Amino acid sequence: MTGRVRISIIAGALAGAASVGTVAWGQDRVPAVHDDAASAEPSEIIVTAQRRSERLRDVPISITALTAETLVQSGINNTLDIARVTPGVQLPLYGGFLQPSIRGISSASAGLGDSSNVAIYVDGIYQPSQSGQLVDLPDIQQVEVLKGPQGTLYGQNAAGGAIILTSVAPSFDLTGRFSASYGNYDHWQVRGYVSGPLVEDRVAISVAGSFEDRNGFRRNVLTGGRDSGLQSELIRARLLFQASDRVSFTVGGYYSRRSDGGQYAGQPVGPGTPLGYALAGLVGLNVPRANDPQSYALNVDPLTLIRSYGFNLLGKLDTDFGTFSTVTAYGNVKVRDVADADYTAVNLGDVDLNIFNDHFIQELNFASTKWGRATFSAGLFYMALEESYAPNTFSGYFTSLASPVTAYPTKPNPLFRINQYAYNRKRSYAAYAEFGYDLTDRLTVSLAGRYSYETQQTADNYSSLTGAQGPTLSADPRGKVSFKRFTPRATIRYAIDDGSNVYATYSQGFKSGYVNSGDNPAASPLVEPVQPEKVFAYEVGYKGRLAPGISLNLSAFWYDYKDLQVYVYSPPNQFYRNAAAARIKGIDGDVTIQAAPGLTLTAGASYVDGKYRSFPDAVVYQPNAFGFGYDTVGLDASGRRMQRAPKFTANAAISYETTWQAGTFGLYLAGNYNSGLNYDVAANVRQSAYALLDGQLSFSPAGVEGLRLVVWGKNLTNKDYLASFLGSQFVLGGSYAEPRTYGLRAEFKF
Structure with missing residues (x-):
């Protein structure tokens, strides 16, 4: 099926869904996601960070909230783009796995059954797959980035924070937005949604879809072509009864x-000499080599293929004393990653990784x-998850100095092939409660706690040469391994007036432990399970309106971070361990200024001082003294930056609109700055400081509403600048983010 045909199919499906009601011409904005916060003004942002609808400025949590209009203006198309407008948030890739980082708390692993600690x-449905978290956002109405441990209300591995995406809900008022865009690199994108009634006051529907087709950014110096580019499709539907x-x-x-x-179309990025x-x-x-950041020279065609589907049922019962809600969800994610393990044109090692993820989630919540x-x-909360290698294949082309060394375009048969079949079966249980009380009309306190209990059971099997799977998987003789933790939170908030307040919070975060499924207990000594990460967090903050048209949010934080889980990749093997304690402190904030009619200025900043307090035996890759790849060595990383x-x-942005007789003209400019970061503990791979600039010019003709x-x-x-990093004894490799892109877009909303 060609890309153009698929565009027509998706556009036709969305247009057909639009016929469910009468078009509401003249509506100038999509209705707010949560209109049931009684005290909210029309311009107020309503969030659900505490499992209830509240004004953003009343919630004692550091939150960056992005509305639908902000998402459109900023050109945010998927979860990776959120970092461009949210200070203190990084969304790097570990190979093909998304590993969000908020205020320095981030995962450093990608094993079976593991999930991000953001x-x-x-x-309202938890997304446990690190690859499945790469989500397109054609119908997202609001993004809430909750900074700091959310181990009470959003407990499953939310030690660093939570990102809450809310899509367009089925509505009894017909609404919709559609857009079509074309840009350089032959970049086509069609996306949109429609929401409206099927049966008056009883049944409503929302349908959303997106299609994206783009040529590759990166030049293949071996063939003169480019990587295979990006092809992405999504369709989502919701039916309200x-x-x-x-x-x-x-x-x-x-x-x-x-x-x-493009995700694995990378090159060596560290010091030393790659083994190839x-x-x-x-x-x-x-051997030809990549000669600029947007090029690569690999002996395989890299690929990341993610297919996912799911079903869910959400229930809601309003009573005089509160609201009961339920979440029942099933999801299936299949991932295939094809990568050159040595990031060179030499035939040394290739990886063909296949991961299957099945998960079922059940939640029951009450908010009084x-x-x-x-x-x-x-x-x-309950989650049943099984994730498996099916299989994880490593093909090796070199065994000793007696073996011939070959490179592209020669492609010999592998001298050996290791297929790893494994699974991790996880069961997670949790219960939470929070009690809040107004001591006075201005002073409020709350106490909350969550108890989490999790079991993991693993098995694996290795086969070589023939690629045939063994008759049975070797189960971990320990059977089910369990982890448990109670995470409390205490908050005090004082309302200075109706428009501003100060707060102080103590909370704990929890990222579950981990059982290494690749230990192959039948053939090697068992490795002890990795114990849970723990975060002890203190935060004080201010939220309010300094003057009409000026709002400010400020927070200062201090984290004691213990039992960090670290991950070492040594193809074809990988292993985890607890190896560090860290301390993180800092301050962040944002300001919005309505400077004049049609002119809005926004800015945000985050300062994070994150260092390993104790990390005496860090395992790192250092260049081999004889220039042959990298050695795994021990390093005392205590005192180093995380x-x-x-x-x-x-980040800062300016949004300006002015209306003339012909129509409305708009200007949006947004910039963000990063002082630089280390991609590995030894700081062998470091991204230096960089700044980005995005922008758009718009025109809404007076004669065509919407x-x-x-x-x-x-x-x-x-x-x-680097967007992905993957280190091993072969190479310190990575790939760079998108170069300059530009284009034209037509939007229509009603």
């Missing part, structure tokens, strides 16, 4: 497919109404 939720004024059910489903040839180049030099073999001066929330924790990040024409550009200064 939790991502879509419509309003049984009564107090009872409703929403049934949803989605399917997505994302094929990206060293071996080639030893025999006098001249105001009981006099008190509020109460409680909930139960990886993926830039010291200073900032139409907007846009000229857009991203990374206008064409800055090269």
Whole structure:
């Protein structure tokens, strides 16, 4: 099926769904996601960070909230783009795995059954797959980035924070937005949604879809072509049944497919000599090399293919004393990563990784109404997850100096092949409760706690040469290994006036332990399970309006971070261990200024001082003394800066609109700055400071209500900076982020 045909199919499906009701011409904005916060003004941002609808400025949590209009203006198309407008947040890739970092807390692993310690939720549903967290956002109405441990209300591995994505809900008022865009690199993108009634006051539907097709950014110096580019498709539908004024059910489903040839189209990025180049030099073999950041020279065609689908049922019951809600969800994610393990054109080692992820989630939540001066929330959480290698294949082409050294275009048969079949079966249980009380009309305190209990059971099997799977998997003789933790939170908030408040919070974060499925207990000594990470966090903050049209949010934080889980990749093996304690402190904030009619200025900044307090036996890759790849060595990293924790990040934007007789003209400019970050503990691979600039010019003609024409550009200064890193004894490799892109877009909303 060609890309153009698929565009027509998706556009036709969305247009067909639009016929479910009468077009509401003249509506100038999409309705707010949560209109039930009684005290909210029309311009107020409403968030659900505490499992209830509240004004953003009343919530004692550091939150960056992005509305639908902000997402469109900023050109945010997927979860990776969120970091461009959120200080203190990094969204790097570990190969093909998304590993969010908030205030320096980030995962450093990608094993079976493991998940990020920044939790991502879509419509209240937890997303446990690190690859499945790469989500397109055609119908997202609001993004809430919760900074700091969320180990009470969002407990599953939310030690660093949570990212909450809320899509367009089925509505009894017909609304919709559609857009079509074309840019350089033959970049086509069609996306949109429609929401409206099927049966008046009883049944409503929302349908969203997106299609993206782009040529590759990176030049293949071996063939003269480019990587295979990006092809991405998503369709999501939700059906609302309003049984009564107090009872409703929403049934949803989605399917997505994302094929990206650029994520592993990288090159050596560290000091020293990659093993492939060293071996080639030893025999006098001249091997072409990547000669700029947007090029690569690999002996395989890299690929990341992610296919996912799922179904969910959300229920809601409103009573006089509170709201009961349920979440029932099933998801399936299949990932295939094809990568050159040595990042060179030498035939040394290739990886063909296949991961299957099945998960089922059940939640029951309750949020009370105001009981006099008190509020109460409680909930139960259950997740059943199985993730497996099917298989993880490593093909090796070199075994000793007696073996011939070959390079592209020669492609010999592998001298050996290792297939790893394994699984990790996880069961997670949790219960939480939070009690809040107004001591006075201005002073509020709350106490909360969550108890988490998790079991993991693993098995694996290795086969070689033939590629045939063994008859059975070797189960871990320990059977189910369990982890448990109680994580409390205490908050005090004082309302200075109706528009501003100060708060102080103590909380704990928890990232579950881990059982290495690749230990092959039948053939080697068992490795002890990795114990949970723990975060003890203190935060004080201010939220308020300094003057009409000026709002400010400020927070200062201090984290004691213990039992960090670290990960070492040694193809074809990988292993985890607890090896560090860290201390993180800093300050962040944002300001919004409505400077004049049509003119809005926003800015945010984050300062993070994150260092390993005790890390005496860090395992790192250092260049081999004889110039042959990298040695795994021990290093005392105590006192060093944490990886993926830039010291200073900032963003600023200007949005201006003016209306003339012909229509409305708009200008949007956004910049963000990063002071630089280490991609590994030894700081062998470091991204230096960089700044990015995005922008767009728009025109909405007066004669066509809802139409907007846009000229857009991203990374206008064409800055090269690392987006992905993967280190091994072969190479310190990585790939760079998108170069300058630009194009035209037509939008229509109603």
